[in-house]
Amino acid sequence: METRELRYFVAVAEESHVGRAAERLGMAQPPLSRAIAQLERRLGADLFVRTPRGVTLTSAGETLLREGRAALAAVEAAERRTRRTAQAGGRAPVVLTAKAGATSELMAKLLDAYAAEPDAVEVEVVLSAPGHQALMLRDGRADVAILHRPFDDLSGFDTDILTVEDQVLILPAGHPESTRSSMTLAEATSLLPMPRWPDLDGTYPDGPGPELRDLTQILQLIRLGRTAIVLPESARANLRDGLAVVPLTDAPQVTTVIAWPPHSTSPGVAGLVRTAGRL
Amino acid sequence: METRELRYFVAVAEESHVGRAAERLGMAQPPLSRAIAQLERRLGADLFVRTPRGVTLTSAGETLLREGRAALAAVEAAERRTRRTAQAGGRAPVVLTAKAGATSELMAKLLDAYAAEPDAVEVEVVLSAPGHQALMLRDGRADVAILHRPFDDLSGFDTDILTVEDQVLILPAGHPESTRSSMTLAEATSLLPMPRWPDLDGTYPDGPGPELRDLTQILQLIRLGRTAIVLPESARANLRDGLAVVPLTDAPQVTTVIAWPPHSTSPGVAGLVRTAGRL
DNA sequence: CGGTCCTGATACCGCAGCGGTATGACCCCA
C-alpha cells in the first residue's frame, strides 16, 4: 500500500464524498474513484458502501481510517524529522510544544534549567492550540511536548510526570457562592455557563458559554459575571482582582507530563527529559 | 514520501550496499540508485555517504531509518488489520502473541476466563520467538501481546501489568553452589556459561554458552552440568528432578504485561484486557 | 410517473515516471 493511496482513502473517508475529496486533493473525480476501487481490490476488502448521496465507511474502512491516519502521521514524522536532522547536522534545535498560556512558570523553570546544562542544544518552543500538542508529536512537527492528563491522549508516547494538581473553580468575586470553601464539579457547572473549548478542527461545540480563545479574555468575562471556569490550581498564580477561587472536591486531578515519541534518539530530547525529571 | 521509496531506502540502509539491496528488492541497481538520489533531493538531505566499498548512513539517514521503519510497520499494520477486519466482518478472531513456552499457566487462566465472557470472540494464539511479540504488535500481525519487562520494548503500547516476579538461577542439583540460599547476578553468571538467546534476526551472539532453542533442551543441559540459566520465579513450576534453584538478590524483577496498540477499538482486545485486569 | 439532478463508475487517451540494459566515472589495491 502506497501513501498516495492512503491519502486518497483518508480524504474520501473524511468527506464521505468522492467528488469533494477529489476537489480537496486537486484532482478529477474519476481517477480517485478508480484508485479507491483498486485499493479495495488489492486489500480484498470493501472500504465504502456507495449510496446515492455519497459513500459511507464499512467496518474495514473504519479500521483503515484509524490505522491509516496513524501510519500517515508516522510517514510525515519520518520525513519532517529527517529534514530537521539534515538542516543542522545533528545539532538541530529540539522543538518543544505546549499549550499556549498555561504552565508558563513550569516551562520557564524547565527551559532555564536545561539551558544551564553543559550539552544543551537550542530549544524552539511552539505554542499551539489545546489538543494539538499530541498531534504535532505524532506527525513530527515537534520532538517533545508538555501534555495534560486526562485532556490529552498520551497513548503511544513515553512520558514522565512533572506535576499533579487539583482543579479549582474561578468565578466572579461578587458571586453569592464565591466564598464557599469547596464545591462539587456538578455544582460548579450549574452556577454559570462554562466557556467552550475549541475542538481539534478549530470549531466550537454548541452551547451557552462563550467561546474560549484566550485566557485573559475569559478572566475578563468572569469579572463581568458572565462565565466561570475550571482550571488547575496553578492557574491561581496568574489571577488578579475581581476573581474568586473555590476548590473542587470531585474534579479529576490534572497531571502535567513531558512526552516524547518512542525511540527518540535526539540528544536534545534526552537532555530535556533528564532536566525535567530533576525539577 | 511513498512507501516504495521508504522500502528502498531501508533496504539500502540495512545492506549498506546499493547492489545487494537491489538484489534483495528484486530489481536492478541503477533504478535503485536513482530512486535514492531522488529521495535525497526531495527531502533536501543527504542520506548516505558514498564510499568505494558501499554506502554508510549520515545522521539524517539514521533518523530516517529509525522513523521510517516505524512508519513502514504502521502502514503494514493498517493493511493487515484492514484485511483481517474485512475477512470476518467485525467478528474477526483477535490475535494474541506470546513467547513460546513461558507464562503458560497465566495464559491458560486468561484464555479460560475470557472464553467464559458472554461477548467473547475467538482468540488465535500465536507463539513466536523471544522478542518478536512487540514487532508483531507493531506491524499488525497481532492485536494484543504478553510482554516482559525489561526484556521487551514496551514503548508505544498501552499496557496493563499482570504479574511482577523475582528471578532465580536454575543450576545442576549437584553443583557445589546449588545449596546456597541466595546469590548475586554476578556470582551466578560466573559459575557456568549462560545459554545465548537468539537476536531478533534469529542469529546468536558469540559466546561460550549453548544456543538456546527450547527450554526443555536447556534444562537437560543444566542437568548435565554444562550450563545454568536465570529465569523468572514462575519457571519453578515446570522443573523436574536434577535441578536446583537459587534466588538472586540483585537481578531485575520481571514484569509480565498485556500490551495492545494505542487506539485499538477491537472489542476482542478490549475484552481480553478487561479480563486480564481481573486476574 | 417521467424528468432532472445528484451520485459514483466506466471508457479511452496521453504522458510522466518507473525499471530495464549499457556504459561511465571513480576509488582501492595489487
Next chain:
DNA sequence: TGGGGTCATACCGCTGCGGTATCAGGACCG
C-alpha cells in the same frame, strides 16, 4: 597502471496515473 569493485548516468520501453467525456442508477419533485 590495470583490474575489480563501487555507485551514477544515459537512454529506452511500457506501465499506470490522471485527464476528459460519458454512462448508470437512485432520490426527489412537479
